[in-house]
Amino acid sequence: MLNSLGMKSLDHSSTTPIEELGAQSPMRVLLFLGADVLMEAACSIVSFLVAYYAFRAYRFLGEGFFKLLYLGFLALGSAMLFRASSIPVLVKLAPPLAVQAIKAASWIVEGVRALSYALFIAAYVKRAEGRGERALAALLLLIVPTIELLCVFMLIYLVAHLSMLLASSRNLDLALVLLGFACLLAGHVLFLASAAAPALYLAGHLAQLVGSAMFLAMLVRVARTR
Amino acid sequence: MKRYRSRLRIVADILSIIASEGRAGPTRIMYGANLSHERLVKYLKRLEELGLIKSLKMGDRTAYELTEKGLDFLAEFRRIEAFSKAFGVEV
Numbered sequence: 610m611l612n613s614l615g616m617k618s619l620d621h622s623s624t625t626p627i628e629e630l631g632a633q634s635p636m637r638v639l640l641f642l643g644a645d646v647l648m649e650a651a652c653s654i655v656s657f658l659v660a661y662y663a664f665r666a667y668r669f670l671g672e673g674f675f676k677l678l679y680l681g682f683l684a685l686g687s688a689m690l691f692r693a694s695s696i697p698v699l700v701k702l703a704p705p706l707a708v709q710a711i712k713a714a715s716w717i718v719e720g721v722r723a724l725s726y727a728l729f730i731a732a733y734v735k736r737a738e739g740r741g742e743r744a745l746a747a748l749l750l751l752i753v754p755t756i757e758l759l760c761v762f763m764l765i766y767l768v769a770h771l772s773m774l775l776a777s778s779r780n781l782d783l784a785l786v787l788l789g790f791a792c793l794l795a796g797h798v799l800f801l802a803s804a805a806a807p808a809l810y811l812a813g814h815l816a817q818l819v820g821s822a823m824f825l826a827m828l829v830r831v832a833r834t835r
Numbered sequence: 836m837k838r839y840r841s842r843l844r845i846v847a848d849i850l851s852i853i854a855s856e857g858r859a860g861p862t863r864i865m866y867g868a869n870l871s872h873e874r875l876v877k878y879l880k881r882l883e884e885l886g887l888i889k890s891l892k893m894g895d896r897t898a899y900e901l902t903e904k905g906l907d908f909l910a911e912f913r914r915i916e917a918f919s920k921a922f923g924v925e926v
C-alpha cells in the first residue's frame with residue numbers, strides 16, 4: 610500500500626524508494642514519510658510567503674512580471690501543500706484504490722509544479738527583449754518527453770537566466786534566489802536518480818528544503834530593508 | 836539603450852531626498868531628483884495632494900517634509916525594490 614508513495618519516481622512500474630524501505634522496516638517507512646511530509650509542508654509555507662511578497666509587488670508596481678511570479682509561487686506552494694496533506698490520507702486507503710489515488714495525486718502534483726516553473730519562465734520571457742530567449746523557452750516545451758524531465762529543463766533555464774542576471778548585478782538577494790532555484794533543480798535531479806538509490810529521494814527533499822531556506826533568507830533581508 | 840525612469844521611481848527619488856534631509860527645499864529636490872523645475876512643481880503638487888509630503892512656509896521660502904503616509908510609502912517602495920532586485924528586476 611505504501612509502495613507507490615514515491616510519487617516523484619519517473620518510472621511508476623519500477624521499485625520505488627518507499628517500496629525498498631518498506632521491505633526493510635515499516636518503522637523506517639513511517640519516519641521516511643514523516644520527514645517527507647514535514648519538509649514538503651515547510652517548503653510550501655515558504656513558497657506562499659514569496660507569493661505574498663510577489664503579490665504586494667504586483668499591487669504596488671502593477672507589473673505583469675510580479676503577477677506571473679505570484680501565480681508561480683502560489684502554484685508551487687499549492688502543489689507542495691497538496692502533496693504534504695495527501696500522503697497521510699493516501700496511506701490509509703485500501704491497496705487497489707490507493708494505487709489509483711496515488712497515481713492521480715502524482716499527476717496533479719507534478720503537473721502543477723511544472724506549471725509553476727512555466728509561469729516563472731513566462732515572467733522572464735515577458736521581460737526579455739530578444740527573440741532568441743523566447744524561442745529557447747518555447748523549445749523547452751517541445752523537446753522534453755516527461756513532466757519530471759521538463760521540470761529539470763525549465764529549472765536549468767531559470768538557473769542559467771538568473772546566473773546571467775547575477776553576473777551583471779552582483780546582488781546578494783539575487784544570489785539567494787539563484788541558490789534557491791539551483792537547490793530546487795538539484796532536488797528534481799535527485800528525485801530522478803532515486804530510482805537507483807532510495808536515499809537520494811530524501812536527499813532530494815533536503816535539497817528542496819535548503820532551497821526554501823534560501824528563499825526565506827531573501828525574504829527576511831527584504832523585510833528588513835528600510 | 837537608455838532606460839527611462841518610471842514615475843514611481845521619480846516619486847521615490849523625490850521622497851528619498853526629502854527623507855535624507857528631514858526637510859528639503861525645491862532647489863535641493865530638483866538637483867537631487869534630476870528634474871526640471873516645471874516637472875518638479877507638478878510632482879510636488881501631486882505628492883502634496885496625495886498626502887505623501889507637506890509644505891512648510893519658512894519666511895519667503897518653502898520647504899517640504901514627509902508625512903507619515905509618505906514615510907510608509909517610501910519604506911514599502913524600498914522593500915519592493917529589494918524584492919524586485921532579488922529576482923533580477925529593476926524598478
